[in-house]
Amino acid sequence: MNKELTIDMLAAVKKPARYTGGEFGSIYKEEAEVRIALAFPDVYEVGMSYLGFKILYHLVNKMDGIAAERAYAPWIDMEQLMRERNVTLTTLETKKALSECDLVGFTLQYELSYTNILNMLDLGGVSVLAAERGEEEPFVVVGGPCVFNPEPLADIFDFAILGEGEEALPEVLSCYQGWKREGRPGGRKGFLHRVVKIPGVYVPSFYDVSYNEDNTIQSVTPNTPDAPATVTKRVVADLNKVDFPTAPVVPFGEIVHDRIMLEMFRGCSRGCRFCHAGMVYRPVRERRPEVLREIAHKQVDNTGYEEISLVSLSTADYSCLGPFLDEMIADFKDRKVSVSLPSLRIDAFSVDVAKKVQAVRKSGLTFAPEAGSQRMRDVINKGVTEEDLLHAVSAAFENGWKKVKLYFMIGLPGETDEDVLAIAQLARKVQWKFKEITGKGGCQVTVSASSFVPKPYTAFQWAPQDTLEEIHRKQGLLIEATRLKNITFQYHDGQTSIMEGVFARGDRRLGKALYLAWQRGQRFDGWADVFDFDRWQQALKDCGLDPDFYSHRQRGEGEVFPWEHLQPAVNRGFLANEYKKAQKEILTPDCRQGNCNGCGVCQRLGVPVMDWGNRSYDASKETNFVSLAEKMAGGDNCSYSIATQRPGLPGKGGSAE
Amino acid sequence: MKLRFQITKEKEIRFISHLEYVRTIGRAIRRAKLPAAYSQGFNPHMKYSLASALGVGVVSYAEFVELELAEPVNPLAAAEAFMKALPRGIRVLAVDAVETNAPALMSVAGGAEYRVTIPWTGDIASAVDDFNRAETVMFEKQAPKAKEKVKKIDVKFYISDLSAIKRENETELHFHCRITHNGSMKAVDLLNTLNEQYGLQLPVEKADIERLDLYRVDEMGNRWPMLDSLFEQG
Ligand code: SF4
Numbered sequence: 001m002n003k004e005l006t007i008d009m010l011a012a013v014k015k016p017a018r019y020t021g022g023e024f025g026s027i028y029k030e031e032a033e034v035r036i037a038l039a040f041p042d043v044y045e046v047g048m049s050y051l052g053f054k055i056l057y058h059l060v061n062k063m064d065g066i067a068a069e070r071a072y073a074p075w076i077d078m079e080q081l082m083r084e085r086n087v088t089l090t091t092l093e094t095k096k097a098l099s100e101c102d103l104v105g106f107t108l109q110y111e112l113s114y115t116n117i118l119n120m121l122d123l124g125g126v127s128v129l130a131a132e133r134g135e136e137e138p139f140v141v142v143g144g145p146c147v148f149n150p151e152p153l154a155d156i157f158d159f160a161i162l163g164e165g166e167e168a169l170p171e172v173l174s175c176y177q178g179w180k181r182e183g184r185p186g187g188r189k190g191f192l193h194r195v196v197k198i199p200g201v202y203v204p205s206f207y208d209v210s211y212n213e214d215n216t217i218q219s220v221t222p223n224t225p226d227a228p229a230t231v232t233k234r235v236v237a238d239l240n241k242v243d244f245p246t247a248p249v250v251p252f253g254e255i256v257h258d259r260i261m262l263e264m265f266r267g268c269s270r271g272c273r274f275c276h277a278g279m280v281y282r283p284v285r286e287r288r289p290e291v292l293r294e295i296a297h298k299q300v301d302n303t304g305y306e307e308i309s310l311v312s313l314s315t316a317d318y319s320c321l322g323p324f325l326d327e328m329i330a331d332f333k334d335r336k337v338s339v340s341l342p343s344l345r346i347d348a349f350s351v352d353v354a355k356k357v358q359a360v361r362k363s364g365l366t367f368a369p370e371a372g373s374q375r376m377r378d379v380i381n382k383g384v385t386e387e388d389l390l391h392a393v394s395a396a397f398e399n400g401w402k403k404v405k406l407y408f409m410i411g412l413p414g415e416t417d418e419d420v421l422a423i424a425q426l427a428r429k430v431q432w433k434f435k436e437i438t439g440k441g442g443c444q445v446t447v448s449a450s451s452f453v454p455k456p457y458t459a460f461q462w463a464p465q466d467t468l469e470e471i472h473r474k475q476g477l478l479i480e481a482t483r484l485k486n487i488t489f490q491y492h493d494g495q496t497s498i499m500e501g502v503f504a505r506g507d508r509r510l511g512k513a514l515y516l517a518w519q520r521g522q523r524f525d526g527w528a529d530v531f532d533f534d535r536w537q538q539a540l541k542d543c544g545l546d547p548d549f550y551s552h553r554q555r556g557e558g559e560v561f562p563w564e565h566l567q568p569a570v571n572r573g574f575l576a577n578e579y580k581k582a583q584k585e586i587l588t589p590d591c592r593q594g595n596c597n598g599c600g601v602c603q604r605l606g607v608p609v610m611d612w613g614n615r616s617y618d619a620s621k622e623t624n625f626v627s628l629a630e631k632m633a634g635g636d637n638c639s640y641s642i643a644t645q646r647p648g649l650p651g652k653g654g655s656a657e
Numbered sequence: 658m659k660l661r662f663q664i665t666k667e668k669e670i671r672f673i674s675h676l677e678y679v680r681t682i683g684r685a686i687r688r689a690k691l692p693a694a695y696s697q698g699f700n701p702h703m704k705y706s707l708a709s710a711l712g713v714g715v716v717s718y719a720e721f722v723e724l725e726l727a728e729p730v731n732p733l734a735a736a737e738a739f740m741k742a743l744p745r746g747i748r749v750l751a752v753d754a755v756e757t758n759a760p761a762l763m764s765v766a767g768g769a770e771y772r773v774t775i776p777w778t779g780d781i782a783s784a785v786d787d788f789n790r791a792e793t794v795m796f797e798k799q800a801p802k803a804k805e806k807v808k809k810i811d812v813k814f815y816i817s818d819l820s821a822i823k824r825e826n827e828t829e830l831h832f833h834c835r836i837t838h839n840g841s842m843k844a845v846d847l848l849n850t851l852n853e854q855y856g857l858q859l860p861v862e863k864a865d866i867e868r869l870d871l872y873r874v875d876e877m878g879n880r881w882p883m884l885d886s887l888f889e890q891g
Contacts (some may be wrong), residue, residue, distance in 0.1 A: 008862040011714050016672035024685070024744035250684055250744075252670070252677040304684030304742070336701055 001125070003090050003097055005078075013077045017253050018044035021070075021092030025249040025302070027057070028093045032067035034177050036060060036103040037091050037124075037138075039071040041116035042526070047072045048249070049257035051311065052107060052144065056165050058245035066173050069093040069101070070249075073116045074123065076523070076530065082123060089123035098124025102176060103139045105169075106157070108146035111503035112496060112525035114153060117142075118518040121156070128515070130158050130205065135187055141172070147202075148233075148280050149456040149563035152503050152510035154204035159192060162200045162566060163233025164266070166242045171198050193226050200234035202566060203227060209508055209562070215549060217507065217560040232567040233280070237607045239266065239287045246298035250305070259307035259340070260299045262292055268313035269592035269609065271599075272370070273381045273582050274412065276455035277313055279575075280568040282601040284592055285610040289324045296328065300337055308332070309340045316345035316353060317592065319612045325356055343368070344392075346384045351395035364403030364444070365396050371412060372422030378585040379414055381459075381578070386426065393430050397437045403444040404430055410474045411452040411466035411497075414583065420474050423447060424481035431486065447482055448490040449475070451497035454551075455504050456563045457570055459578035465501040465551040468494050495533035499525065501551040502540070507562035510550075512543040571600035658729045659759060660691070661884055662736065663751040666717045670746035675710045681744065682707065682722055688742035691735050694725040708762040708883070709836075711868065712843060718750065719769070719871035721762045721883055729754075753884040762883055766836045767874030771844045773830040774865040777858070781821045781828055784855035789818040796850040798842075812850050815842045836871075844868075 010016040029035075038057055040047025047053065053070070060068035069091035074082060082089065088097040098104050104126060106117050118128050121140065127133045130140065139158045142150055147160050161168045172195055179191045186193065196203045206227035210218040222229060236242050244263065251258070265286040268278040296308055308328070312318065328339045339357050344350040346367050354365055369389055371377045377384060393404055408423050427445045434443030451471045454460045466474070471494035482489040503510065517539035524530040540547050555561075557576065564572070574597070581588060591597050592611055602608050666678060673681070683703055686693055695701040708721035736752040743749070788794060794812040819832035830848075834841055848861045873881040 006863065007714060007865060008860070010672045011862055016713065017670075017674065017677055020670065020672050022669045022744055022746050024681070024688075024742075026744075250681075252673040252681050252744075254680075301690075302688065304687035306687075336695060336703075 001097055002085065002087050003095055005082075005087065009078070009081045009085070009087070012081065014075060015044075015253060017251075018072065019074065019078060019092075023249045023251050025247050026070075026093060027061045027068075029061065029067035030094055033065035034103075034173055034180065035067045035069065035094075035096060035101045036105055036173065037071045037096070037098055037101040038068055039098065039104050039106050039117075039120055039124075040073070041106055041113040041120060042073055042109075042524075043075050044072040044251075045253070045255040048251050048255040050107065050109065051261050051263060052165070054245050054248045054261070055243075056105075056169055058248070059166060059243055060169065060173065062243070063170060063173065066177065067094075069096065071098060071104075071120065071124070073120050073524070079119070079123065079523075088125045089120060099126050099137060101138045102180070103141055103173075105141045105143065107144035108142050108150060108153070109144050110526055111146060111152075111500045112531070114503060114514055115518045115522045115525055117153065117156060118515065119523045128518075129155055131155070133158070133188070135184075139176075139188070139191065143169075145277060145280055146504075148566050148568050149504065149506070150202075150204070150566075151508045151562045152506040152514055154508045155511040155515070157204065158188075159195055160202040160204070160566075161234070162202060162231055163568070164236050165234075166236050168198065168200045168234045172201065193224070196226050196228075200231065202231040204508075207565065216556075217562050219560065220562070220565045230565045230567050232569055232604065235266075235283075235605055235607050236285070238610070239263075239285050240291045244287075244295050246295060247302035248299065250303045257309065258305075259309050260296065260303060260305045261309055261311045262296055262299070263287065264292065264310050264312040264315055264318045265610075266312065267609075268317070269590050270314065270317070270383065271381050271578070271588050271590065271597065273379070273459035273578055274370070274409065274452060274455075276458055279457045279570050279599075281313065282568070282570065282599065283605070283607055283609045285607070286319060286612055288612065289320055289327075292324070293327065293331065297331070300332065300335060306336060307338050307340055309342055311342055314345065315341050315343065316347075316350050321353065322349075325353060329356060346388050346392045348391055348395040351392055351399060354396070355399055364405055364446075365393075365401050366405040366407065367392060368407035369426065370407065370409055371415075371419065372408060372424070372426050373419040375585060376412055376415060376419045376422070378587060379582045380412055381582070381588055383587055383590070386429070389426070390429060390433050393433055394437055397434050397443070402434075402442070403446070405446040405448065406430070408447065408449045409452040410449050410478070410491075411471055413452075413454075413460055413463040415474075417474075417477060420477050421481050423449060424478060424484075424487075427482065427487050428484070442486060444486050444488070446488045446490060447478070449478060450492045451494055453497050453501045453504055456561065457568050457575065459575050459582055461505065461561065461575065462555040462557070462559075462579055464554050465498070467548075467552055468498055471497065493528050493531075496525065496528065496531055498547065498551060499531075499533070499536055502547050503550075505561075505563075506550050509543075509545060510540075513539045513545055516543060567604075569601045569604040571598070571604075574599045658726045659755050659757050660724045660726060660730070660732055660735055661753050661755065661762060662722045662724070662739065662749050663884055664720045664722060664743070665746075665748045665750060666711060666715075666720055667746045667748070668716055670744065671714055671716045674713050675707075678711070678720075679707055681747070685739060685742040685744075685747075686724060689735070689738040691724065691739065692726050692728045692730060694727045706761070708766060709871065712845065712866075715844070715866045715868060717868040719868055719883070721871065723762055725757055751882075751884050755885075764838070765873050766871050766883065768836055768872055768880065769834050769841070769868055770870040770872075771830075771832055771834060772867045772869055773844055773848065774867075775828050775830070775848070775859050776826060776863050777828050777860055778823060778826060779828075779858060781823065781851075781857065784851055784857055785819060785821045787855060788851070794850060794854055796842075796846060796853070798846060810842060812842065812847065816847055819847070835874075 038053045057068050071091045090097050121128050142157045143161045192203050206224050208223050209220050212218045267281045267284040269284045370382050427447050431443045454463050475491050694704045704725035732752045732754045736749050740749045796812050798808045815835045816832050822829045844866045848859050851857045
């Protein structure tokens with residue numbers, strides 16, 4: 001097996017440091033009983049920015065006898081050289097070919113990275129199709145947000161882990177270690193029958209799918225008693241009790257998020273109806289401020305980074321953000337470490353926060369009203385008014401900002417041309433506000449509009465996606481309407497949104513087209529300069545598949561979806577009701593601090609919302625942290641805004657509806 | 658006070674770019690918690706610099722970092738802390754301490770020593786002889802940006818002689834290259850010169866280039882180490 005990337009190969013490609021490893025903090029375990037490759041199906045700079053793998057890398061490498069190593073998709077220039085010279089894709093650490101690992105774990109971050117998974121397996125010497133994988137080959141395991149509908153990849157992976165991996169992955173690896181020690185009883189099948197007993201594990205070959213005449217799903221049923229009818233995701237009940245990496249790998253080159261990523265909390269309770277992450281990562285669970293500060297100090301010591309980004313789905317919602325930020329800034333001022341937030345909420349508080357973290361840097365603020373008209377914002381449950389936005393930008397302008405970037409989506413369910421044009425009007429209003437406040441013109445507004453893609457487990461999972469023509473037409477409307485001084489309009493390529501939509505709500509039959517498109521040269525579909533829409537369309541056609549069936553069809557109220565045996569624990573009834581409320585433009589409030597809306601997650605998982613908000617935060621008094629479970633048992637929930645007062649808690653996870 | 662370290666860039670990380678190498682050194686200094694001096698202003702920068710830019714892919718045992726300090730430290734202790742904070746592939750070989758206003762190391766470098774290993778076993782002896790005996794050997798250096806601009810340089814001004822060792826499946830070249838205030842020449846360009854002037858077919862892209870040393874040269878032509886070394890490692 002040839003694994004060497006020679007001097008001339010590395011000298012010929014762009015960014016050769018992508019392929020050579022050796023970064024500070026990387027962990028080399030030459031001897032290991034079990035080796036898992038954490039394979040990210042995109043280039044190094046993207047993959048290295050992914051927090052999930054940072055967490056798992058450190059967690060797994062703490063286990064005795066078990067090694068986690070990293071692998072990334074070689075960019076096209078390197079792939080070409082590797083194929084010409086028969087060089088196998090290896091991990092960065094001990095340079096094991098993927099085929100030499102015991103397991104290869106991929107994260108499903110984005111539908112358009114699927115072809116890269118096939119390509120990496122192939123380059124790594126692993127059979128691409130699970131059914132063809134021999135006894136000596138590694139198991140291919142997947143996880144990540146798209147794992148709640150991994151069906152288009154069902155032919156490729158051996159098993160999946162649903163939800164958070166901190167507890168589940170070590171269980172899986174220990175299970176593998178035991179099976180290997182015992183001499184691999186029952187072969188590959190034997191292991192799958194073992195691992196499927198771990199909660200959260202899904203083995204696609206253990207399920208049969210039958211279809212109705214109209215091509216919709218009739219049923220998905222287990223074909224072995226070992227496989228549960230539905231697999232429910234795993235979550236960590238208390239994030240304060242799981243390891244968070246304190247010495248992550250520090251890359252040599254610049255990566256996408258080249259800074260410390262401090263995960264404040266998981267989940268989001270806002271309930272935006274288009275948002276996949278907002279549903280599948282529930283419930284909200286915050287890390288305690290003192291835990292976060294301790295991690296931050298260790299990370300700064302161990303990485304030398306100059307910036308800490310406070311990440312989560314909506315960091316401004318962190319319950320004690322104000323005092324926490326003050327402390328962080330004070331802690332790190334002398335060490336020349338800055339603190340930043342990846343996103344802002346639309347309110348004056350956020351501008352206040354931005355002021356603190358950005359100090360004098362007036363680079364521009366970004367807000368995401370998501371839709372232009374109030375009507376549409378109500379449809380998607382954004383819960384933000386025009387007044388809120390103008391209020392927020394006023395605060396920004398008063399504090400010296402001159403540039404604003406606004407994020408929108410077009411193609412939301414029920415959208416009219418008027419709603420589309422309201423995007424441009426909103427941008428104008430922001431400019432007027434600037435004039436009103438500063439008495440001057442010249443406010444730069446960037447309007448960015450992506451095309452909405454309906455996702456599984458959202459209120460819009462039933463809704464048709466706009467056709468390509470419709471997307472183009474609406475983009476055209478906005479191009480016209482934003483042809484104004486100091487307004488820049490950015491939009492995304494509609495073709496990639498269409499393919500993303502097909503795979504997001506696709507089923508197992510798409511596997512064939514995926515394989516064919518990959519064989520015909522598709523990879524890096526998320527990269528606009530490489531993506532080839534026509535080749536995709538042809539591949540679908542050649543497999544007898546109709547893309548419109550997946551993306552543009554209004555799904556029936558009672559339709560069985562291909563993903564329903566895979567449960568993020570959000571009730572179908574809740575989503576259906578949200579869809580109805582969307583059509584009636586009725587809002588659903590945030591559930592973070594009190595009123596449960598009955599999405600089902602907390603009850604079914606037996607994990608409450610954890611938010612430290614209902615008391616003022618004082619670090620000096622935070623010495624004795626009583627575990628949440630004890631608090632719940634003791635009925636003391638007055639100081640914690642947890643969900644114990646809500647019906648049915650703490651109950652154990654129920655079954656799917 | 659200014660600390661000066663001799664550090665390496667070894668095989669496993671030879672392909673990180675100069676910029677990446679510089680950033681890596683900066684982060685290591687921060688991890689080592691050396692009391693670095695920072696520039697004033699809103700975006701303060703750590704005051705450190707590297708003595709020379711090394712080509713991507715070139716291994717070096719003679720890179721030099723200068724770090725201005727905000728307060729004095731024990732250089733040996735600093736070197737030890739720095740060493741621990743470096744990734745594999747970078748080691749500290751020597752350290753010394755000088756006044757903050759001492760001249761920058763790059764301005765005192767007079768020459769570098771190279772070893773080049775090429776997976777090639779053709780006849781090189783006569784080319785080496787001819788090169789060593791020649792008065793001048795001209796090379797047309799392509800300027801990287803403007804294609805039309807070709808700079809002619811006399812290779813012999815930089816490299817007066819070289820030696821070659823032939824092994825079973827590779828050839829090793831050894832030479833010294835002069836560094837002046839106006840620059841130097843790249844090791845890889847010596848190989849290009851040999852190919853052009855003596856009709857060799859050295860696979861330049863496969864050359865394993867190592868900078869073994871960087872040194873000062875006095876008026877008499879004597880070579881002196883860059884640092885007044887206090888601490889040395891093998
Ligand atoms: S169960 Fe209730 S409190 Fe928990 S996430 Fe769902 S709506 Fe919010």
